[in-house]
Amino acid sequence: MNREKQKKRVGLPELRVNGTEEVVLRFAPNPNGPLSIGHSRGVVINSEFAKMYSGKVILRFDDTDTKIKPPLPSAYTSIEDEFEWISGVKPDVVIRASSRMDVYLEHAENMISQGFCYVCNCSASEFKSLRDNMLACPCRENNVELNLDRWKMMILGEIEEGGSVVRVKTGLDLPNPALRDWPALRIQHTPHPIVGDKYKVWPLLDFQSAVEDHLQGVTHIVRGKDLMDSTRKQTLLYEHLGWKYPETLYWGRVKLHEFGGFSTSSIRESIEKGEFSGWDDPRLPTVSALRRRGYAPEAIREFWIELGLTQKDISISMQTIDSKNAKIIDSEAARRSFVEEPVNLNLVHPEGYGGIDDVVRLNNHPDYPEMGHREWGLERRTIQISKNDYFEGVVRLKDYADVEIRGENAIFISREKSGDVQIIHWNSSDSCVKAEIIVPTDDGNIILHGVIEDSEYAVGEIVQLERMGFAKVESTDPENGNIGLIWLHG
RNA sequence: GCUCGUGUGGUGUAGUUCGGUCCAUCAUGUCGCCCUCUCGAGGCGACGACCCGGGUUCAAAUCCCGGCACGAGCACCA
Helix, strand or coil: CCCCCCCCCCCCCCCCCCCCCCCEEEECCCCCCCCEHHHHHHHHHHHHHHHHCCCEEEEEECCCCCCCCCCCHHHHHHHHHHHHHHHCCCCCEEEEHHHHHHHHHHHHHHHHHCCCEEEECCCHHHHHHHHHCCCCCHHHHCCHHHHHHHHHHHHCCCCCCCCCEEEECCCCCCCCHHHCCCEEEEECCCCECCCECCCCEEECHHHHHHHHHHHCCCCEEEEEHHHHHHHHHHHHHHHHHCCCCCEEEEECCEEECCCECCCHHHHHHHHHCCCCCCCCCCCCCEHHHHHHHCCCHHHHHHHHHHHCCCCCCEEECHHHHHHHHHHHHCCCCEEECEEECEEEEEEECCCCHHHCCCEEEEECCCCCHHHCEEEEECCCCEEEEEHHHCCCEEEEECCCEEEEEECCEEEEEECCCCCCCEEECCEEHHHEEEEEEEEEECCEEEEEEEEEECCCCCCCCEEEECCCEEEEEEEECCCCCCEEEEEEEC
């Protein structure tokens, strides 16, 4: 065996590819809300595989449930946008299940005609008890003509919701009860937010997805292992049709320590109840929140690629993403000074007014002098330090001077650093403006008030606040000079 | 309960297909040191794992059997 000496494999594993076929993957979310962090795994894995094999990735909206998880119209565009943001590429094909209804219905009717699907009028609970005992329901033996009649009634809206369902015939002795004569289409009279009340019969995921994957030529399905039974159901359907089922890979469930379990439906509910400001509330595990806070999509990609495709259920910390993100943004984030709860101090020189500089120069980045510098005026001779840093004694004003703080005065000692004194960050009254930082915490979003050094801030710019961490500029106010920031991470 | 799946350091992950070169990879984390006028970045070092029990074998993280633990599915949701 030609084993490499203990090397860690990097990147995604190889896919099993059939000859020279083009690899076609898909990411198929329900547009019942924008994407969550969990969804981003599907975007990354599928789009990365497409990149690896120069294949295609389809973005498909599985929006065939009008009732329990109804689509949110605004989510279609959000998801398309978020897909591109995360993956760095546009999906090769975008398709909506709800706009393909005629195709699904036609396939269903054909399958009924061929006799391997039937209309079942049993209630869900009646069917379940029969199924659990490996018994056929009375509808199973109806002839094709009767099934077709009932199908017409379903289509025409002559049957109540729950009144009947189309089932795929499978072995009733299958060990897994979930697979026995599984339901493929059901009746929904609730109008669809996009296509309205045109259709009364809607396919369930297992059917819609199975048909569409085949029609789109999907070669590889990569999805969560909660859909393993779905694969088995669909394989049974493919056998009826003589189709070849795509290669399928799974990933396990992921929990983020900081967020716990979450679902799009529960987030949507919380937002609607007003518990969060919106989908991009920084406390939320949504893609829009990460994006708003300033995460680099590369960090999210690296994170999911590194986790790979294990079927283990894992619980992982945001620290891992933060660490990747920090490495990516550190070299480009200018250092800036934000003083929270500022305390004003008079900068005085023991030998008189003239002993203090009128301007001080600071580099924008300690490791990259080519990023330039900024200059702070000191003519007013007042500085601000954070209330948290205030104490009477000697401190080093970072990149400027040692001073002794006594009462409301900071008495100049020397430009040079004299030994082992604490370094604190500060601002000059001449060169700072008011600023606020939104910080998500367990107790809600809190706002830090203070002053930030004056600069040409651009909305969207990421800065590293001295001695605090990374933050993104969210708003600038040319009138009053106020800067609004949002916390990223340390 | 039934069905399916998974078990490698604190957290993740490589290695398991084809048993040896694995006193087990890498990242993250924690701790220590160095560097640095940030609690950032960088450098060095340390800590720390093959679920348990049998079996096969000269040799098992890797194969077999039996446990145990955890998770998911068992929706006319996706």
